[in-house]
Amino acid sequence: MPELDEAVSRFERALLALDRLMARHVLIERDGLETPLQRVEKLVVPALERIGQDWEQGTVALSQVYMSGRICEELVDALLLPGSADRKSQPQMAIAALQDYHLLGKRIVYSVLRASGFELLDYGRIEAGDLVHRVMNDHVEIVLISTLMLPSALRVKDVRAMLKASGYDAKIVVGGAPFRFDDYLWQEVGADAVGRNASDAIDIVNQLAGGQR
Amino acid sequence: MSTTALNTTAMTAMESQTNMTSLQRVVMTLRCIQRGHREPDRVPFFLLVTMHGAQELGLSIQEYYSKADNVVEGQLRMWAKYRHDCLYTFFYAAIEVEAWGGEVIYSQDGPPNSGDPIIRTLEDIKNLEPPQVRHTACLNKVLQTTERLKARVGDQVPVIGVVMSPFSVPVMQMGFERYIELIYEQPEWFERLMRVNVEFCVEWAKAQLEAGATAICYFDPVSSPTIVPREVYLRTGFPIAQRTISRFTQRGIASPTAVHLASGRSLPIADDVAQTGAAVIGVSGVEDLAELKAACRGKLTLLGNLNGIEMRRWTPEQAEGAVKRAIAKAGPGGGFILSDNHGEIPWQVPDEVLLAISEAVHRWGTYPLDWVKDDGG
Numbered sequence: 407m408p409e410l411d412e413a414v415s416r417f418e419r420a421l422l423a424l425d426r427l428m429a430r431h432v433l434i435e436r437d438g439l440e441t442p443l444q445r446v447e448k449l450v451v452p453a454l455e456r457i458g459q460d461w462e463q464g465t466v467a468l469s470q471v472y473m474s475g476r477i478c479e480e481l482v483d484a485l486l487l488p489g490s491a492d493r494k495s496q497p498q499m500a501i502a503a504l505q506d507y508h509l510l511g512k513r514i515v516y517s518v519l520r521a522s523g524f525e526l527l528d529y530g531r532i533e534a535g536d537l538v539h540r541v542m543n544d545h546v547e548i549v550l551i552s553t554l555m556l557p558s559a560l561r562v563k564d565v566r567a568m569l570k571a572s573g574y575d576a577k578i579v580v581g582g583a584p585f586r587f588d589d590y591l592w593q594e595v596g597a598d599a600v601g602r603n604a605s606d607a608i609d610i611v612n613q614l615a616g617g618q619r
Numbered sequence: 620m621s622t623t624a625l626n627t628t629a630m631t632a633m634e635s636q637t638n639m640t641s642l643q644r645v646v647m648t649l650r651c652i653q654r655g656h657r658e659p660d661r662v663p664f665f666l667l668v669t670m671h672g673a674q675e676l677g678l679s680i681q682e683y684y685s686k687a688d689n690v691v692e693g694q695l696r697m698w699a700k701y702r703h704d705c706l707y708t709f710f711y712a713a714i715e716v717e718a719w720g721g722e723v724i725y726s727q728d729g730p731p732n733s734g735d736p737i738i739r740t741l742e743d744i745k746n747l748e749p750p751q752v753r754h755t756a757c758l759n760k761v762l763q764t765t766e767r768l769k770a771r772v773g774d775q776v777p778v779i780g781v782v783m784s785p786f787s788v789p790v791m792q793m794g795f796e797r798y799i800e801l802i803y804e805q806p807e808w809f810e811r812l813m814r815v816n817v818e819f820c821v822e823w824a825k826a827q828l829e830a831g832a833t834a835i836c837y838f839d840p841v842s843s844p845t846i847v848p849r850e851v852y853l854r855t856g857f858p859i860a861q862r863t864i865s866r867f868t869q870r871g872i873a874s875p876t877a878v879h880l881a882s883g884r885s886l887p888i889a890d891d892v893a894q895t896g897a898a899v900i901g902v903s904g905v906e907d908l909a910e911l912k913a914a915c916r917g918k919l920t921l922l923g924n925l926n927g928i929e930m931r932r933w934t935p936e937q938a939e940g941a942v943k944r945a946i947a948k949a950g951p952g953g954g955f956i957l958s959d960n961h962g963e964i965p966w967q968v969p970d971e972v973l974l975a976i977s978e979a980v981h982r983w984g985t986y987p988l989d990w991v992k993d994d995g996g
Contacts, residue, residue, distance in 0.1 A: 424803060464884050464905075467848045469799045507724070507732050510795035556928055556965045557729035583882070587904065587928035 410448060418453040421474035422466065429477055433485070442485040446523045450478050451608060454518050458605030471604060472510065475517030482521045497547040497615045502529035502537050504551050504565070505558040511582050511604075512552035518604040519550075524611065526550075534564040542574050548614055550579045550607060551597075559584035559591060566596030577614045579607065641704035641776035642833065649875065649898055649920050651953025658953040662946055662984035665779070665922060665958040666703035666973065669711070670730065670966045672696070680966075681725040684710050687763035694768060698776065701977045704956075706772065708765045708832065709781040709963070710757075715823075716791040717757045718750040728966050738793035741805065744812050749819035752826045762830040769831025779877075780832030781962075782824045784839035785816030785863055786856040802847070802855060813859055821866045828869040835867050836877045837897070838962060843883025845903075852888055860895040867896075877901055877922055882961045886914055893918035904960035908948035912955065920954045925976070927959040931967045935975035942979035947991045950984065957984065 413432055420428035436445055457474050460466035499519075503512040509531060516528055529540055541549050553559040562580055569576055580592050581601040592600035599610045639647070639660045647659035672693020673683035683689045694706045713733035717723045722734030738744055752758050761780075768778050783791075789798045789812060801809050824835045841847060842856030860878065867874040878892050879901030885892065889911065892900050902911050902923035911921055925941055933941070942957065949955040957980055964973070983990065 464844065464887075467844055467846055467851070469802070469847045469851065472796065472799055473803060507734055508790075508795060510799075513796050555729055555732070556931070556967060557726055560728075560967070584928050587882070587926055588931075590932075591928070 414449055414452045414456070417449055418456055421453060421457065421477055422470050424470075424473050424477070426477050426480075430481055433481055443523060446482055446485065446521070450482060451522045451605075454478060454521060455605040455608065458518070458603035462603045468510075468514075472514050472517075475514050475521060475604065478521030479517040482523065486523055496524055497611075498527075498545055499524065499548045499550065499611065500527035500529055500541060500544060500546045501550040501552070503531045504537065504553050504561050505531070505533060506552075506554045507531060508554040509552075511554065512550075514604045515550060515552060515581065515601070515607050519607055519611065522608050524608075534561050534568065537565055538568040538572065538574075541569070541576050542572060546576055548577045548579060548611060550581070550601075550611075553580070553582040553584060556584045558582075560595060562595035562597060579610050579614070581607070640774070642774050644704055645777055645956065648953045648956060652915075652917055652920055654917070656953070658986040660986060662950045662980060662986070663704040663956045664702075664977065664980040664984065665705045665707075665956050666697070666701050666964065666977065667705075667707050667709070667958055667962050668697050668701070668964050668973070669707065669709055671964065671968075671973075674966075675700075679725075679727065680729075680731070684731070684760075687760045687767060690760075690764045691767045691771070694764075695771060698772075701973055702981065703977065704776060706768050706776055706778045707781075708761055708768065708778060708827070709836070710761055710764075712783060712838070713791060714757050714761065715783050715788055718752075718755045719747075719792065720750075721791070730963065730966075733791040736791075736793045736797075738789070738797075738812075741808050744808055744815075747812070747815050749815055749822070752822050758823065758826070762826055765827055765830035765832050777833035778831055779834055779836055780824065780827030780830075781836045781838065782820050782827075784837050784842070784856070784860065785813055785820045786859045787839050787841040788816055788820075790841060798841075802851065809855075817859065817863050820863050824863075824867045824874070825869065828867065828874050832874075834875040834877065834899075836879050836901070836962065837864060838879050838881055840879075840881040840883050842878075842888070843880040843885060843903075844887045845880075845883035849887050849891075853891065857888075857891050857895065860892075860897075864896040875899070879922070879962050886911060889914040889919065899956070901958070901962055902960065908945055912949045916952075916954070920956060921949050922956045922958050924960040925958065927961045927963070927965055927968065930959070930972055930976075931965060931969075933972050933975075935971060935978075938972050938975035939979040939983075942976055943983050946980075946984050946988065950986075950988050951991055953986075 417432045461471050501516050503509050577598045579599045580597040585591050585600050601607045644659045645663045648663050650656045670680050673680050675693050675696045711730040713723045713731050716733040721737040723731045724734050725731045842852050864876050875898045877899035878897040882903050885902050899920045899922050904924045904926040
């Protein structure tokens, strides 16, 4: 499908150039060819995945990843209204920055997932005990935890231990700098999966959800 | 690039390559990037230990940073123990936001963190007043530490002072998300913030130099291509670094400065960093030291790039292997200082690993590095 590939490339270029109008234009061009959800899945998600991979390769900067996610989130909110039926066929999810006051990583993953049609709870910055309490209260099935500092990454162990002690089974997905610099850290802290870039979260959530979407 | 101040304080006795002091070793390493200069006796080793001083003194991190004398004692004990080639007056990054009136949150097992941003609205930028360095208690503690360390060690070993770059400190002043939006979408407010931050950064660096710092480490992670694209850097972080670093002087002499990207990538901007006035670049563990060495040859000395996060669970053998690989890639010909890749060793890294790293540098870092050729390195 060269035409679709070309559209994804144009959409990606518009995002990296922070050209909101062009990005919107590329999405609107395909009006009538696909449903809104199909446009998200075929155009927005692949573009965000490419941008995430390019960041990991060092050819795209974090500021571009962040701004791309924000632009996509705005565009997708206009296509798939929050709370629409298309957004509901998914596991209950929440995202949090554990302990750290650095919230950028969490915000990027939140934007990328919402721009991909997911809805998720945003717990902001939170301590381990409060996180466990809220996960259980909200019946969260997948909790995404973002960290910047090593001590915060190590606190994921406490989250896992408290969930286990409570007999509550939630999948833990981790991401952030400490996990990028230590390939084994996610296993050490008892996570179920690790994302090396924001768009990894889309695949991971789909896999953990067992194809519910 | 300027190493003038270092050169004038440590020229003597360097013709002999034996029994060099740490300062002589570092100066000679920096001079190696100019053609025709000889290697020093050994690869210099900057073990950038901060919080470990609290462990040495049996204090909590908060107690440790409550008095300059604690940090002086901690740095001296670690210098004796790990036999590295610098003293490091860096307390924690958030100290600069603390100086601007921000909140600092202490942790039992990590560096103090900055709390809620001090800039919440654009109007806050308009009203921002830089702190007066000598009249700000937390900064004064750093200056006292610098003065006392310098009084104890003289010219034996470089005392490294630290500033956050005017371009990177807004991450703590206003939060990363809003700062990225400011860079892209509000250039006038961005410039206004930079003007205030540059003035503070220059005063802060100069105060540390006057207190006895030998060189300044200019932490500038936001300038890394990991964080902003090079084209954005060229119109923001790059000219800001030029106009800031050029004013790091003491009695009219330019201070040697290291630009440190704190784990961020640097290869695409290595040539640009060489034009900021920096003599040294702190490089990331995600990039290849041999490629970096080739890119910086004749322009910048490399500082790096052991993985501080992974270091936590290294065995002594793994530590030795990592040191050997780094030296093999970047050591030949000088222009290389072995260090971690972030500018701060995590609290969780055990003594045995730090001692093993030190042992390995002393064993494998002695020039000439004939073993590198023998190993095919």
